[in-house]
Amino acid sequence: MEMGRRNFLAAAAATAAAAATAPLASAADKFARDRDWTGDTPVTYPEPAWDVRDKRFTGVQGNATLQRIWHGMGNDRALWCEGPVWMGDWGCLIWSDIPNHRTLRWNEDDGHVSVYQTESGYSNGHTRDNQGRLVALEHDTRRVRRREYDGSWTVLIDKFDGKKLNAPNDAAVHSDGSIWFTDPGYGILGPYEGHKAEFELPTRVYRLDPSGKATVAAEGPMRRPNGICFSPDFKRCYVVDTGATDGPQYPANIIVFDVVSNGTALRGGKVFADFKPGFTDGIRCDTDGNVWCGWGWGGVDTDGVRVHAPSGELLAFLHTPEVVANLCFGGTKRNRLFMTGSTSIYALYVNAVGAALS
Numbered sequence: 026m027e028m029g030r031r032n033f034l035a036a037a038a039a040t041a042a043a044a045a046t047a048p049l050a051s052a053a054d055k056f057a058r059d060r061d062w063t064g065d066t067p068v069t070y071p072e073p074a075w076d077v078r079d080k081r082f083t084g085v086q087g088n089a090t091l092q093r094i095w096h097g098m099g100n101d102r103a104l105w106c107e108g109p110v111w112m113g114d115w116g117c118l119i120w121s122d123i124p125n126h127r128t129l130r131w132n133e134d135d136g137h138v139s140v141y142q143t144e145s146g147y148s149n150g151h152t153r154d155n156q157g158r159l160v161a162l163e164h165d166t167r168r169v170r171r172r173e174y175d176g177s178w179t180v181l182i183d184k185f186d187g188k189k190l191n192a193p194n195d196a197a198v199h200s201d202g203s204i205w206f207t208d209p210g211y212g213i214l215g216p217y218e219g220h221k222a223e224f225e226l227p228t229r230v231y232r233l234d235p236s237g238k239a240t241v242a243a244e245g246p247m248r249r250p251n252g253i254c255f256s257p258d259f260k261r262c263y264v265v266d267t268g269a270t271d272g273p274q275y276p277a278n279i280i281v282f283d284v285v286s287n288g289t290a291l292r293g294g295k296v297f298a299d300f301k302p303g304f305t306d307g308i309r310c311d312t313d314g315n316v317w318c319g320w321g322w323g324g325v326d327t328d329g330v331r332v333h334a335p336s337g338e339l340l341a342f343l344h345t346p347e348v349v350a351n352l353c354f355g356g357t358k359r360n361r362l363f364m365t366g367s368t369s370i371y372a373l374y375v376n377a378v379g380a381a382l383s
Contacts, residue, residue, distance in 0.1 A: 055073065056073055056074050056076065056344035057073040057074060058074070058325070058328075058344055058345065058346040059346070062093040062096070062346070062369075064092065064093075068090050068091075070087060070088050070089075070090070071085065071087045071088075072085070072089060072090055072091055072373070074091045074329070074343055074344045074345065075341060075342075075343055075344075076341065076342040076343070076344060077340070077341045078339050078340060078341055078342065079334070079338060079339070079340040079341070081334065081340060082315075082332065082340035082341045083376055083377075084311070084315070084332060084340075084341065084375045084376050084377040085341070085375070085376060086360075086373075086374045086375050086376045089373060089374035089375070090373070091343070091345070091371060091372075091373045092371065092372050092373065093366075093369050093370070093371050094131065094136060094370050094371065094372045095129075095131055095136075095138050095369060095370040096368065096369040096370075097138075097368070102368060103122040103125065103129070103368045103369075104122060104123070104124040104125055104368065105122065105123050105124050105218070105350070105367065105368075106120055106121065106122055106350065106351075106365035106366065106367060106368065106369070106370065107120065107121045107123055107149050107150065107306075107307075107350050107351050107365055108120055108121040108128075108148065108149050108150040108151045108161075108162070108195070108307075108351055108365070109151070109307075109351055109352065109353045109355075109363050109364075109365050109370075110151035110152055110153060110159065110353055111353055111354065111355025111356070111359075111363065111379075112153070112159070113355070113357070114157060116132060116133045116134060117130050117131060117132050117133060118130070118131045118133075118353075118355060118363050118370070119141055119151060119159070120151070120351075120365050120370065121145065121148050121149055121150075121151070121365075123147050123148070123149055123164065123218045124147075124217050124218060126143065126144065126145055126147055126165075127140055127141075127142060127143050127145050128140075128141045128142040128145050128148060128151075128161075129141055131370060133356070145161070145163070146161070146163030146164070146165050146166040146168070146170070147163060147164040147165035147166075147212060147218055147219045148161040148162060148163045148164065149162050149163070149164055149192075149193075149194050149195065149211075149212070149218070150162040150193075150194055150195035150196055150206075150307075150351070151196075152195075152196045152197060152198055152204075152381075153198070153382050154171065154198050154202065154204065155198060155200070155202050155382065157382070158171050158172055158173065158174070159171070159172040160172075160181070160196060160198075160204060162193035162194055162195060162196055162206060163192075163193065163212075164192040164193075164194075164211065164212025164213075164218050164219035165192075165212060165218075165219040165220055166183070167183060167189050167190045167191065167192055167193070167212065167213070167219075167222075168180055168181075168182065168183035168190065168193065169181045169182050169183070169190075169193050169196070169204070169206060169233070181204070181233060181237070182231075182233055182237075182239055185226060185231065185239055185241075186226075188225040188226050189222075189225050189226070190208050190226065191208045191209065191210030191212075191213060191224055191225070191226055191228065192208065192209070192210050192211055192212025192213050192218075192219055193206050193207070193208050194206070194207045194208065194209050194211065194212075194250075194251055194252075195207050195251060195252050195253050195307065195351075196253065197253045197254045197255050197262070197381070198381075198382065199232075199255060199259055199284075199288055200259050200288070201235070201287075201288050202235040203232050203233060203234050203235060203288070203289070204232075204233040205230060205231065205232050205233070205242060205253060205255075205262065206230070206231055206233065206253070207229075207230050207231075207250040207251055207252070207253050207264065207265075208226070208228060208229050208230075208231060208250070209228050209249035209250055209251055209267065210224055210228055210249070211249075211270075227244055228244075228247070228248065228249055228250055229241050229242075229243065229244045229250065230242040230243040230244075230247075230250050230253065230264055230291070232289065232290075234289075240289075240290075242262075242290065242291050243264065243282065243291050243294065245294075246266075246276075246280060246294055247264055247265075247266035247268065247276070247280055248266055248268030248271065248275050248276060249266060249267045249268050249270060249271070250264050250265070250266060251264075251265040251266065251267040251306055251307075252264070252265035252279075252305065252306050252307040252308040252318075252319075252351070253265070253308070254308050254309050254310050254316070254381070255284070255310065255380075256310055256314055256335070256380075257310055257311075257312050257313075257314055257380040258314075259284055259288060260283065260284055261281055261282065261283060261284060261335075262281070262282045262283075262284050262291055263279050263280070263281050263282075263297060263308055263310075263316055264279065264280050264281075264282065265278075265279050265280075265304075265305050265306060265307075265308060265318075266278050266279070266280055267304050267305075267306060269301065269304045270304070273301075276299075277299065277300045277301045277303065277304035277305070278296050278297070278298060278299045278300060279296070279297040279298050279300075279305065279308065279316070279318070279333075280294050280295065280296060280297060281293075281294075281295060281296075281297040281337075282294050297316070297333070297337050298316075298318075298331075298333050298337050298339070300318070300320060300323075300327075300331070301323065302323035302324065302327065303320055303321050303322040303323025303324070303327035304320075304321075304322055304323070305318040305319055305320050305331070306319050306321075306350045306351055307319045307350060307351030307352055307353075307365075308352075309352060309353055309354060309379060309380070309381060310379075310380045310381070311354070311377040311378055311379055311380055312377070312378045312379070312380050313335075313377065314334075314335040315332055315333065315334055315335065315340065315377065316332070316333045316335070317330060317331075317332050317352060317354075317362070317377075318330065318331045318332070318333065318352075319348075319349035319350050319351050319352050319364065319365075320342075320348075320349060321347075321348030321349060321350070321367075322348060326344075328344065328345050328346065328347060328348050328349065329342055329343045329344045329345040329349055330342070330343040330345070330349055330352060330362070330364060331343075343373070345364065345366055345371055346366075347366035347367040347368065347369055347371075348366065348367045349364045349365065349366050349367075349371070350365050350366075350367070351364070351365045352364045352365070353379065353381070354377075354378065354379020354380075354381065355379070356374075358378065359378045359379040360374060360375060360376070360377065360378050360379075361373070361374050361375070362374075362375050
């Protein structure tokens with residue numbers, strides 16, 4: 026009995042000594058993607074997930090740590106997270122779990138996560154209009170809807186020239202109140218994120234005027250127009266092309282357009298940045314004009330967030346343990362980056378401020 030007790034105490038002392046001399050995060054991965062994501066094990070500053078490529082980048086907040094603020098368990102686990110939007114007046118983040126046909130809500134006050142909406146239409150992207158109303162882009166129902174102040178929903182558009190939209194994906198709101206959205210059609214490729222259906226329209230970018238009139242903003246050069254955002258001065262529009270999902274011979278880039286005709290049309294269209302071997306999806310600008318881009322699908326070293334200067338050069342890369350499909354800025358000062366990382370939600374305070382309304 027005494028020998029057993031002495032062995033136990035010796036083993037416990039050895040374990041404590043090892044723990045005292047162990048690094049705060051595993052040294053197996055220099056970006057600490059293999060850290061204890063529960064947050065119980067400290068990660069030393071500065072955040073090791075940052076990989077700064079250009080000294081012009083000032084977005085690293087030196088005393089802030091990348092956190093996984095939610096990862097569902099059991100029946101609550103997410104299958105594919107997308108479309109985050111910060112609701113500043115509600116103090117919460119809303120995002121889509123597309124295959125589970127729901128949207129979720131994370132409260133800033135206590136970190137509680139609840140189902141915000143069931144029967145979501147397999148919604149993908151979200152944004153807010155200039156009056157602060159939530160706008161949802163739905164795959165299965167092939168429409169764009171707006172949530173009114175009283176909680177009811179208004180269908181803004183589900184057809185163009187009498188034909189059904191493909192499956193609206195992402196949106197950005199112009200300063201004039203128009204809603205610009207992409208329609209690549211992922212929601213009608215199969216049942217996982219919508220349902221199988223025939224394309225009735227080309228893949229396009231549309232502009233929806235506050236009057237309700239829709240026009241084609243761009244048809245090409247994107248094969249599958251996906252994420253979209255404006256520069257802070259609304260003089261440029263960035264559109265992601267995820268054509269590579271149809272095969273490696275197709276593009277995986279961002280196309281940048283000039284916004285012309287008093288903010289009602291796009292002109293030009295040239296490659297801003299290329300993302301092979303992976304591809305980007307959701308994008309947002311900060312107030313300095315830098316473009317923050319989710320990245321993945323090219324192996325573990327492409328999982329995370331890339332930041333590009335307004336001129337297109339890569340400034341920095343934030344490594345994450347999962348593919349980041351989409352992102353947004355939020356928090357009281359719009360200086361907290363929220364990322365939908367496949368089955369989890371990640372957050373990081375940055376030394377940058379999001380340009381979009383929140």
